[in-house]
Amino acid sequence: xxxxxxxxxxxxxxxxxxxxxxxxxxxxxxxxxxxxxxxxxxxxxxxxxxxxxxxxxxxxxxxxxxxxxxxxxxxxxxxxxxxxxxxxxxxxxxxxxxxxxxxxxxxxxxxxxxxxxxxxxxxxxxxxxxxxxxxxxxxxxxxxxxxxxxxxxxxxxxxxxxxxxxxxxxxxxxxxxxxxxxxxxxxxxxxxxxxxxxxxxxxxxxxxxxxxxxxxxxxxxxxxxxxxxxxxxxxxxxxxxxxxxxxxxxxxxxxxxxxxxxxxxxxxxxxxxxxxxxxxxxxxxxxxxxxxxxxxxxxxxxxxxxxxxxxxxxxxxxxxxxxxxxxxxxxxxxxxxxxxxxxxxxxxxxxxxxxxxxxxxxxxxxxxxxxxxxxxxxxxxxxxxxxxxxxxxxxxxxxxxxxxxxx
Numbered sequence: 001x002x003x004x005x006x007x008x009x010x011x012x013x014x015x016x017x018x019x020x021x022x023x024x025x026x027x028x029x030x031x032x033x034x035x036x037x038x039x040x041x042x043x044x045x046x047x048x049x050x051x052x053x054x055x056x057x058x059x060x061x062x063x064x065x066x067x068x069x070x071x072x073x074x075x076x077x078x079x080x081x082x083x084x085x086x087x088x089x090x091x092x093x094x095x096x097x098x099x100x101x102x103x104x105x106x107x108x109x110x111x112x113x114x115x116x117x118x119x120x121x122x123x124x125x126x127x128x129x130x131x132x133x134x135x136x137x138x139x140x141x142x143x144x145x146x147x148x149x150x151x152x153x154x155x156x157x158x159x160x161x162x163x164x165x166x167x168x169x170x171x172x173x174x175x176x177x178x179x180x181x182x183x184x185x186x187x188x189x190x191x192x193x194x195x196x197x198x199x200x201x202x203x204x205x206x207x208x209x210x211x212x213x214x215x216x217x218x219x220x221x222x223x224x225x226x227x228x229x230x231x232x233x234x235x236x237x238x239x240x241x242x243x244x245x246x247x248x249x250x251x252x253x254x255x256x257x258x259x260x261x262x263x264x265x266x267x268x269x270x271x272x273x274x275x276x277x278x279x280x281x282x283x284x285x286x287x288x289x290x291x292x293x294x295x296x297x298x299x300x301x302x303x304x305x306x307x308x309x310x311x312x313x314x315x316x317x318x319x320x321x322x323x324x325x326x327x328x329x330x331x332x333x334x335x336x337x338x339x340x341x342x343x344x345x346x347x348x349x350x351x352x353x354x355x356x357x358x359x360x361x362x363x364x365x366x367x368x369x370x371x372x373x374x375x376x377x378x379x380x381x382x383x384x385x386x387x388x389x390x391x392x393x394x395x396x397x398x399x400x401x402x403x404x405x406x407x
Contacts, residue, residue: 002043002296003057009298013049013258015228019161019186020062022054023070034077038064041315046295046302048258049228058304059189059230059259060090060167061138067162071137075322086358089322090138091131092336093124095155097328098148101171102207105195105234107269107336108327110391112144116329121151123346125158127326130350132163140167142336144328147174156185169193169232171211172218179221191232191261192218197247219255230259230301235287236277237265245290253300262291262305266372268337272382278373279307288313312368319371320363324354331392334363337372340381341392360395 006012047055054063062068071089078084097112106112119127128139139159146152146168159166165188172192175182182190192215195205199212206212222229231252235244245262252260264284265277279287284307291305308314320334327333331341332353342360343353357363362371362380371377384401385393 003039003045003047004043006046006298007055012047012055014053015049015051015056016226017051017188017228020051020054020066020068020165020188021162022052022065023067025070034080035064035073037080038073038076044292044295044308044314045304046297048230048302051228056228057302059191059228059261060140060165062165062188068137068164071135071163075135075137085355086321087134088131088136088324088354090140090318090324091127091136092140092142092323092325093127094143094326094328094336095124095141095146095152096144096149099143099145099171100148100173100208101145101211103171103193103195103270104205104207105265105269105271107266107271108142108144109270110272110339111327111329111331114327114329114390117346118328119326119330119346121154123330124155127330127345127350128155128159130345132160134351134354137164138167139164140169142169145171145173147178153181153185156182156187159186161186165189167191170218171206172215173208173211175218176214176221179218179225179227183225183227187227189228189230189259190218190222191230191259192222193232194248194251195233196244197251216255219257223256228258230261231255231257232261232263234263234265235279235307237279237283238277240279240283240287245287249294249300249303257301260301260303262287262303262307264306264370264373266337266370267378267382268339268372272339284311284373306370310370317367317370319367320357320360321366324357327392332357333392334371337370339391339393340395340398342395356395 045057047057049056051063054065056063075087075089079086156166167189169191194215196202202212203209219229233248264279287307291303291308294303310317325333325336330344330346332343333341342357
């Protein structure tokens with residue numbers, strides 16, 4: 001049962017989200033060959049819900065029938081058929097460095113205590129404006145813990161909903177008290193991070209007693225508000241071999257999550273040197289098959305699995321191609337897993353930084369797999385960094401370490 005057959009089901013969740021409207025411009029409806037090509041790639045996926053009658057396939061991306069969704073298709077069409085430069089569709093923003101947990105796998109661990117000045121609210125709004133000007137369609141707030149930002153609701157509200165949707169990754173601790181306000185501000189999708197289906201294991205991973213219980217309350221409160229809600233988790237090699245996939249899938253199903261966002265373990269942040277936890281190519285291949293099997297099922301949550309999405313048979317690596325990441329201090333990197341900065345938005349425009357990233361040898365071409373899972377890529381980048389090097393490292397510093405040859 002593929003993506004399109006799934007649309008005929010009568011039990012798909014229906015979400016009323018007044019902020020996103022159907023595309024009406026004639027040019028949005030005449031994307032022809034590219035739209036068919038894009039939809040063909042969706043076949044191994046499963047729609048997560050009908051949002052205002054439009055099929056949504058991801059908690060962090062707009063429905064393709066919507067006005068923001070048309071921006072996604074336009075960007076892809078212009079790159080594929082008109083040979084124009086790639087532009088970012090998705091921007092992940094580390095909203096702040098504050099966090100009420102200390103997670104063993106935190107991808108932002110090296111940025112949390114950097115001591116660098118964080119972007120203020122006006123600078124964050126200016127960042128959103130510049131991203132929208134580049135035709136961006138999805139703004140994702142992360143952290144730290146984004147719910148600790150004092151102006152989170154103002155920032156969600158600020159994103160123009162006729163052009164982009166707003167999603168958020170959160171540990172869930174504050175969500176039960178904020179769910180109604182988040183919906184009112186226009187939050188599109190919320191992913192609650194759950195490291196393990198076992199409460200004690202999750203609490204240990206998060207360094208906070210009661211984290212699992214509060215995460216479950218967060219999912220319940222989002223469902224009660226009629227919002228799109230999902231579980232974000234990750235898969236290590238030991239977990240995969242020990243049945244961890246089935247356990248986290250069953251948890252997401254029990255909690256009525258619209259989607260399970262399942263990352264591979266990536267050597268970054270707190271796990272930069274934890275190579276024994278990494279999935280090998282054969283592990284990712286096995287995980288891809290599990291993801292596709294679940295997405296072919298008419299029951300249970302859809303899975304956005306990194307092992308499939310960031311692969312040759314999926315969409316490939318988005319980093320520096322359709323996606324960028326901005327740290328709390330304004331450093332712009334290809335993705336939240338890649339500790340390489342191409343500039344700071346507090347010092348120069350986002351479009352200039354994006355062009356510099358796209359001009360680099362590594363990010364100027366499409367990559368079929370996650371670069372940070374590629375030992376050869378790490379040998380040319382993060383493995384070169386001296387102990388204690390401040391991250392993210394500037395691209396120029398990597399060139400220096402490699403003798404001026406570029407990454």
